[in-house]
Amino acid sequence: RKRVGEREKSETESQCEHYEEKQTRKERDTEMEKEKEKSIQTVERGRERCGECRRKKSKAKQLDEKESDREK
Structure with missing residues (x-):
């Protein structure tokens, strides 16, 4: 798709x-x-307000970090 007059590209x-x-x-x-x-x-x-959810989330986060470390 070269335009006329355009120099040919290497x-x-x-x-x-x-x-x-x-x-x-x-x-x-x-x-x-x-x-x-x-x-x-x-x-x-919004969900984080409940303490139980926060605990579960931090555990899940730790697991995720372990897995991502394994992948590296």
């Missing part, structure tokens, strides 16, 4: 553009993930 340049496109897509995905996390966190904050 192979590496076109690869870089493709890479950049991938990166921006990845960034968009992470942005969406962050938004999801935020909305989930606000919902959980």
Whole structure:
């Protein structure tokens, strides 16, 4: 899809553009993930008021951290 008059791009340049496109897509995905996390966190904050829930949540969080450490 080259426009007339546009100098021909070297192979590496076109690869870089493709890479950049991938990166921006990845960034968009992470942005969406962050938004999801935020909305989930606000919902959980409402639930956090009860002490029992808080205890369960901290246990679950510890388990999650152990698993993520294992994956690394």
